[in-house]
Amino acid sequence: MKFGVVVFPGSNCDHDCHHVLKNVLGLDTEFIWHKTNDVSKFDCLILPGGFSYGDYLRTGAIARFSPVMDAVKRHAEKGKLVIGICNGFQILLEAGLLPGAMLRNNSLQFICKFVHLRVENTDNPFTRNLKKGQVLSVPVAHGDGNYFADEATLADLEKNDQVLVRYCDAEGQTTPESNPNGSARNIAGIVNKSKNVFGLMPHPERASEKEMGSLDGLGIFHSILQTA
């Protein structure tokens, strides 16, 4: 299985994702420059975190016009895998590959901390190795992570098992206090209807080595590998 980490101008978690895939997991991984429009040799694409185009105008709003995004769309249409982490999630929303939008955190401040995530669904390539109801410890780091969608869209997401992870407390309760940014229904990550495009605000690549304080992010990467 071949992984590609897309580098937009302003991406800054590209090296972290590459490090975990290549050095920690020993996988075949390459960087993809955003001006290329052929990603056909890759099986799974990662849109990493950062501040693509400085997040000017709106997070992800300019990056979606990068040449590589046409290729990402074609890749997704073929049913191949895409993960957008943090800024990558925001780009997927702007590109229309996932439903909804991101608002400023309700604290109006950037927030960086470990949060708890409850695994909601496992019938998909990204969480199949995890257990439903399992609580993960993974960091977030964002200023615009307040997930928003209208009621109909939210209901649709729930009905189709598209919500994969929710913010919760250490016991797995999805309380308002455990919601770091005001996201609708504590949503931290969603998948598209065909279950091959996954976006999440937390950073699994920051929770994939013992020295980083948690190994819980690995569950997502291991799930993908099992899909292959």
Place this chain on the structure above:
Amino acid sequence: MTTQTQVIEITPEIIARHGVTPSEYEEIKKILGREPNITELGIFSVMWSEHCSYKNSKNVLKLLPKDGQRMLVKAGEENAGVVDIGDGWVIAFKIESHNHPSAIEPFQGAATGVGGILRDIFTMGARPIVSMNSLRFGKLDSEITKRLLSGVVAGIAHYGNCMGVPTIGGEIYFDESYEGNPLVNAFALGLARKEEIVRAKAEGTGNPVFYLGAATGRDGMGGASFASKDLTAESEKDRPAVQVGDPFLEKLLLEAVLELLKSGAVVGIQDMGAAGLTCSTCETASRGNTGIEIDVAKVPQRETGMAPYEIMLSESQERMLVILKKGREAEAKRIFEKWDLHAEEIGFVTDDALMRVKEKGVTVAEIPAKRLADDAPVYVREEKEPSYLKAVQSFDPKSLGSPGDLNAVLLKLLDSPTVASKEWIYRQYDHMVRTNTVVLPGSDASVIRIKDTQKYLAISTDCNSTYCYLDPYEGGKIAVAEAARNVACSGAVPLSVTNCLNFGNPHNPEIFWQLKKCIEGMRDACLKFGTPVSGGNVSLYNQNPKGAIDPTPTIGMVGLIEGYAPVTSSFKEEGDAVLILGETLEELGGSEFLKVIFGVKSGRLPRLDLDRAKSLTDLLTTLAKHGLLRSAHDCSEGGFAVSVAESCILEEEKEIGASVELPQGHLSKEALLFGESQSRVVVSVRPDDLKKVEEVIKSSAYPYQVIGKVGGRALKINGLVSAPLTVLKATWRNAIARRMQSA
């Protein structure tokens, strides 16, 4: 076209407005062999400002030790010092002030402070991997301080987070002496292979000089001279002297510059920071023993009608001067285009040792580069022991009487914003990006790993400015010793320091005396710890209408851990033994206790014995090397009681209590709990390791006592303090957030 150069006549008023003294003006005439024109006067005024030339501090800065086996680039040679950390790896690091801009416009002032220090690091060829900061504000109860704190923290977050450089820690103090003159000192550290380090030199006659990055505007006009004046009510009008930052553009510059340096097409590169195009051209020429010629008409401009004077003095952000090898231009341009960056060839290296500025081919300034860059006047300022010292030092804390309930005193100290958790601040910084941060903010030192090696770096920024006010020599010494102790608490061997000397107006002999004494104290401590000064920055004229700030020589200490695990400050397991290393004396002078409980900033400082301080850091690193420490936390502001309390509550969701008994002897209860005797560290160890630990300590002959055990849901000290963790934690954790929410 008529420019200011032709029309403005140099009058004594204009000279004075540039901050150039009559004797400096005479010197300028001597160097040029004629009267300067307005452009040349402007160029001299910024290069000879304190900010660029250190003319008032050079004479005392030379007291600081610069030499060491690991020093590859020494202080003053380049934009940042470079230290060898072994196996071909080197680090470049520096701390720099952005105080005056942050006082006027906190968000942009702090943001561009971060941008500037990061550029200093990556233009050396090192990738920045860490940001830290040292901040000072007035009392947090005032609305003005809250506005400044919010702005500064948001500005640092805005810039550092976007750059993808983790801001992993720092320090902050609140004291009324900073009312109206906050301090924002930004630290950055970069990592490189030894052969990747580049110098900011213009060499090779005929080599092309490129301008890279943002277009030049009128923002930040003469920021360097602005930073060398007292802040007054008029300073609000200086707002155009504060630059506006674009971290996204700088991120592109960072990636492009590192790629460009790898290509081998670069001769030299320098950031346009203070004094912009002026400083970068004359300094690169001076270092290369060459001349440089540029044409300002070729400089990308974002405003029309800019005079050469304005272009040369502008401090617009995110700009670089790059000297390329002739014939390699196409290669470089491919890299600039890849990163969508604007670059223009604006001149070339010459062999006539002159900095020549043209406008459309007409010479508008011509100055010997070396004289301009290196020959600023050096002043030996008058010094005088400050009149307040005798009174504050002879104050006896015992005259104050009882502070009342000691549990309540501890809670008040934990609620003091200087002591309290800084979570409200570091939550806003991405402190994890690059996945190297192995000790998250909150411990004595922040620790990062260096991937593909067994090495870790521990970094601490420190300065107790109350101490420096009460006794500048001892205060300077203690600042270095505390920083060394902090990195040693994480298990690291102290390597080298960078410093940022924040003081008042040096023309005041009492202020100059403070500066000199602090430096002498720092020198003695640096020599003892074997930690040379790798570089830094001086920020003088930190005054507000009420007077000068407390002397604040901020120390950034870097330590190295090799082949063993770093240690953190929090207690870990029920049943672990608690020890205190060091002696507790009747020393309450200058303490946070006196300040918070009695509103008194007086007294004789705790004594610091440098031999003992050094044996403590040696002992800590030995214990860490053998894996014997579960936790180590130094006793600083708030003393023993605060240190133990913090070890209990530092780790979110893993809080754990402790019961300890520290023999009181002849000590007052207050000194026992809250005194700030130096060279003390509270450590916890596994019960099974206790015997071994005691053997190691005994062999170093360091004083210690086994004082109790970790465990339970409360903190108990000597029957004097007994408080549930929930109360301690809520007080300490919410102290800053609570005040900020009521803003």
